[in-house]
Amino acid sequence: MELIKDLPDRLLFAIPKKGRLHASCLSLLEGADIQFHRKSRLDIALVKNLPIALVFLPAGDIAKFVGEGNVDLGITGQDMVAEAEAEDKVTEILELGFGKCRLCVQVPVKGGATNVDQLVGKRIATSFEGIASKFFREVDANATSASGSEKKTELVFVSGSVEAACALGLADGIVDLVESGETMQAAGLHDIVTILSSQAVLIASKKPSHPELVQTIAGRIKGVIAAQKYVYINYNVERKHLKEASIITPGRQAPTVSPLENPDWVAVSSMVLKNNVAQTMDDLEAIGARDILLFAIQNCRV
Ligand SMILES: Nc1ncnc2c1ncn2[C@@H]1O[C@H](COP(=O)(O)OP(=O)(O)OP(=O)(O)O)[C@@H](O)[C@H]1O
Numbered sequence: 001m002e003l004i005k006d007l008p009d010r011l012l013f014a015i016p017k018k019g020r021l022h023a024s025c026l027s028l029l030e031g032a033d034i035q036f037h038r039k040s041r042l043d044i045a046l047v048k049n050l051p052i053a054l055v056f057l058p059a060g061d062i063a064k065f066v067g068e069g070n071v072d073l074g075i076t077g078q079d080m081v082a083e084a085e086a087e088d089k090v091t092e093i094l095e096l097g098f099g100k101c102r103l104c105v106q107v108p109v110k111g112g113a114t115n116v117d118q119l120v121g122k123r124i125a126t127s128f129e130g131i132a133s134k135f136f137r138e139v140d141a142n143a144t145s146a147s148g149s150e151k152k153t154e155l156v157f158v159s160g161s162v163e164a165a166c167a168l169g170l171a172d173g174i175v176d177l178v179e180s181g182e183t184m185q186a187a188g189l190h191d192i193v194t195i196l197s198s199q200a201v202l203i204a205s206k207k208p209s210h211p212e213l214v215q216t217i218a219g220r221i222k223g224v225i226a227a228q229k230y231v232y233i234n235y236n237v238e239r240k241h242l243k244e245a246s247i248i249t250p251g252r253q254a255p256t257v258s259p260l261e262n263p264d265w266v267a268v269s270s271m272v273l274k275n276n277v278a279q280t281m282d283d284l285e286a287i288g289a290r291d292i293l294l295f296a297i298q299n300c301r302v
């Protein structure tokens, strides 16, 4: 942290130093033209073309540091923000669309609890101590008011490989992240409750040192994300089908319509959502559109 004190004129931007979010963060930085060279094993890198210093930190620490104002800006998971109890201490600027997962209560498929009430008084292994204890305090309190018995669920802290805890006899259930469900299934577990859904977010401290730069970075990152979400479509269609075509490809404001030499036809171009683009092309073909071309958008501001 001493080094950071030597960087008063730069905005401090925290990036997960490894793990699930690291690679996507690097490609966002590249897309936003935030140029830096990270020297081997150094966790601070000066950005060449903007007054920013990147700080590479564990994803779990980023919410805390942004919340306390030690760094101005950061990327981490919403789960980490909740675990650090930093929801009110940071400004969530933007959901980034990657790192999507759910924090779930998981139990053994064979012989495990079928609902969380059956876990009252049992042992739960997790690395999400804060969220899990808050959740089970409530479960315990509800059970107490329903039955009068004052059993407390015991939390067992483990820092990784949480899914192994039940098989090792350490716990009767776990609280951990699920994305594809492969890790959970491989461990013979299934989820019975989702405590929260999460994705990576850009967060800022309440009083960033360079508020205008925060806006610049947010705008650039928004552009990169929008560019990943949309493609640009261009096609020719008979003028008499323009109304239907405009419904299929409405664009963000309206489609761009250009006249052709043949007055019965027009050329249309529009941004369309990438995840539905095959259906969009099928629908255009069905109304007689021709020469349908699709272009990747490298970057945009929308
Ligand atoms: N399987 C997954 N799919 C999608 N996102 C995930 C997945 N697992 C974790 N994440 C997201 O990535 C964040 C960091 O998870 P990761 O497992 O890389 O962290 P870690 O190993 O605890 O962190 P560290 O790098 O500090 O050791 C999580 O808080 C969550 O938001």
Ligand SMILES: O=P(O)(O)OC[C@H]1O[C@H](OP(=O)(O)OP(=O)(O)O)[C@H](O)[C@@H]1O
Binding pocket: 020, 160, 161, 162, 163, 176, 177, 178, 179, 180, 181, 182, 183, 184
């Ligand atoms: O549902 P899935 O797609 O299988 O993903 C879930 C797994 O991903 C995360 O761990 P990760 O693989 O990042 O390793 P870690 O446990 O070392 O953090 C999480 O802790 C789960 O174990």
